[in-house]
Every structure is written in structure tokens, then in C-alpha cells.
Amino acid sequence: xxxxxxxxxxxxxxxxxxxxxxxxxxxxxxxxxxxxxxxxxxxxxxxxxxxxxxxxxxxxxxxxxxxxxxxxxxxxxxxxxxxxxxxxxxxxxxxxxxxxxxxxxxxxxxxxxxxxxxxxxxxxxxxxxxxxxxxxxxxxxxxxxxxxxxxxxxxxxxxxxxxxxxxxxxxxxxxxxxxxxxxxxxxxxxxxxxxxxxxxxxxxxxxxxxxxxxxxxxxxxxxxxxxxxxxxxxxxxxxxxxxx
Numbered sequence: 261x262x263x264x265x266x267x268x269x270x271x272x273x274x275x276x277x278x279x280x281x282x283x284x285x286x287x288x289x290x291x292x293x294x295x296x297x298x299x300x301x302x303x304x305x306x307x308x309x310x311x312x313x314x315x316x317x318x319x320x321x322x323x324x325x326x327x328x329x330x331x332x333x334x335x336x337x338x339x340x341x342x343x344x345x346x347x348x349x350x351x352x353x354x355x356x357x358x359x360x361x362x363x364x365x366x367x368x369x370x371x372x373x374x375x376x377x378x379x380x381x382x383x384x385x386x387x388x389x390x391x392x393x394x395x396x397x398x399x400x401x402x403x404x405x406x407x408x409x410x411x412x413x414x415x416x417x418x419x420x421x422x423x424x425x426x427x428x429x430x431x432x433x434x435x436x437x438x439x440x441x442x443x444x445x446x447x448x449x450x451x452x453x454x455x456x457x458x459x460x461x462x463x464x465x466x467x468x469x470x471x472x473x474x475x476x477x478x479x480x481x482x483x484x485x486x487x488x489x490x491x492x493x494x495x496x497x498x499x500x501x502x503x504x
Contacts, residue, residue, distance in 0.1 A: 261291040262366065264358050264409070265341030269331035271299040273349035274306030276456065281315050283352035283454075289359040294318040295335040296349075300325025329421035329430040336415055344415060346406050346431070350382075353407060354452035361409035364446050372443020373435065375408035376452040384457040393447055395439050399489055402432035404445070407453050414441060424477050427470040436482045 266284045270277055277296070284294050294317055298310045302325075313320050323334055332346055343362055347353065354376075361374040378388040393403045418437040421430045438445070466474070479486055486493070 261289070262343055262362060263291045263293060263341035264289060264343045264345060264362055265336070265339035265412070266292060266294045266345045266347050266358075267297065267332055267335035267339065268294065268347050268349050269297045269299050269328055269335065270301065270306065270310065270349040271325065271328075271331070272301050272303035272306050274301070274303060274309040276350035277306075277309065277313075278315075280347055280349050280352050281318060283354075284347065284358075285316060285318075286355050287353075287358045288356045289362055292317055292358065293340060295339060296320045297331045297335040298322045299327070299331040327423065327426050329423045329425055332430075333420040333423075336412065336420065339412060342412060343409055344412050345409050348406065348456075350456040350458065351407060352454045352456075354450075354454070357452035358409070360448050360450070360452065364448075365409060365411065368444075370444050371446050372414055372438050372441065373404065373408050373410050373445045374448065375404050375445070376448040376450055378405055378453040378455055379451045380457050381454050382456040382458050387451075388455055393445050395445075396489065396493075398432075398435060398439060399486060399493060402429060402435070404431070404435050405453060405455060406431040408435075410438065410443075414438060414443065417441060422477075422481055424481070425474060427474050428466050429474045429478060433478055433481055436478070436485060440482065440485055 268280055281294060298320055301307050310320050336344055364371055364374045380386050380388050390403050391397060397403055422433050425433045
């Protein structure tokens with residue numbers, strides 16, 4: 261079996277970390293490692309927890325605070341696994357997620373990204389309904405949460421998560437890079453990912469100006485991809501802009 265490396269950046273989220281780690285240790289897929297990246301936490305509880313964090317198959321890397329993209333890159337660079345699963349420190353995964361996803365990657369080298377259905381928990385609960393994936397829709401909106409399985413060699417070809425996406429959407433930027441590599445995306449129609457909703461989530465805290473800046477960076481990072489698909493993008497906007 262290929263080793264799956266689960267990369268968990270942690271910035272001041274020590275109170276949630278064990279839930280994330282336990283969800284990985286409970287996997288039906290046995291060949292795993294967990295890398296927790298302490299991204300320069302300032303919270304005393306988190307700092308104390310990570311100084312002596314002792315869990316099976318788990319190691320901690322300490323860095324200065326450099327943001328989510330760089331923290332993920334630091335962890336993935338040290339990963340021994342053939343496959344990578346990013347996981348935020350306040351989220352968790354279902355027991356058979358890695359077994360299902362790794363099997364799909366094992367069987368078809370043309371597939372680059374595997375994700376699943378998702379459910380919300382925390383401040384809000386219920387099904388997280390994402391639109392059906394197509395490469396064209398991905399140009400308009402992020403259809404895949406950060407915790408999808410992919411190959412480390414593709415991360416290397418891409419050059420990792422782009423640090424210029426410092427306010428958010430770094431996962432959207434990364435999935436677009438996967439499309440540029442020509443990788444297929446597969447969706448598992450089972451709830452195997454659990455996203456914690458809280459008032460401090462990065463996406464909800466982005467200002468309008470920050471969103472504009474991140475969208476500009478996204479377009480510049482993937483200029484050729486967007487220019488190649490400009491006709492379909494404009495057509496979509498025209499069709500949905502008509503009065504009924």
C-alpha cells in the first residue's frame with residue numbers, strides 16, 4: 261500500500277486538533293503518517309500542547325507564522341507518502357475516506373484529485389452541498405474543499421501551494437493547477453469529510469477588497485487557462501444574465 265501523508269497546519273487551534281488527529285488515526289487505511297505544522301501559534305494552550313504532542317504516527321514541525329499555503333508546503337515537503345491529504349486542524353474525516361480515495365488513485369494514474377461529499381458541524385450543521393464538478397465550473401467557483409487526496413509528485417510539478425494566495429482560496433488555486441496538468445477529478449458520493457463552521461473561518465472573514473485581490477491573483481496565476489476558456493465564461497455570464 262502507498263503511504264498517505266495527512267498534513268495538518270495548526271495556528272492557535274489546539275483545542276480542536278485532537279479531533280482532527282483522531283479522525284485520521286481511526287482510518288481503515290493503515291499506511292498513514294500525520295504531520296502537524298505549528299504555524300507560529302501564539303495561543304499559550306496551543307503552544308504548550310504542540311511542544312509535547314505525542315500521538316501515534318504523528319510528528320510536529322514548528323515554524324514561524326507564514327500562512328496556510330506555506331505551512332502546507334512545509335509539511336508536504338517533509339512527507340514520506342506517495343499520496344497527500346491536507347486537513348485543517350479544526351476539521352475531521354470519516355473512517356474510510358483514505359481507503360476509498362487511495363484505491364481510486366491506485367487504479368487509475370490519470371486521476372489526480374479525489375474528494376467526497378461533505379457535512380457541516382459546529383456552529384452550523386447539515387449537508388454541505390457543492391455544485392457538481394466540471395473543469396469549466398471550477399474556473400468560476402471553488403467546487404472542492406481543501407481535504408482532497410492527490411499525489412505528492414503532482415504537488416512537486418505544480419510547485420506547491422502559491423503563497424500569493426495569502427488571504428484564502430489557496431486550495432482553489434491549487435485545483436486549477438491540477439486542471440492545467442491535465443489531471444482528472446473524481447467525486448466519491450459519500451459523506452466522508454466534516455467541515456467545522458465557526459465565526460472565525462478564513463473565508464467568512466475575508467473583506468471585499470481581499471476577495472478582489474485574491475481573484476486578481478487567481479486570474480494572473482492561471483492566465484492562459486482563463487484566456488483559453490474566455491468564450492465559455494462569457495457565454496455562461498450572458499446566459500445567466502438574461503431576464504426571465
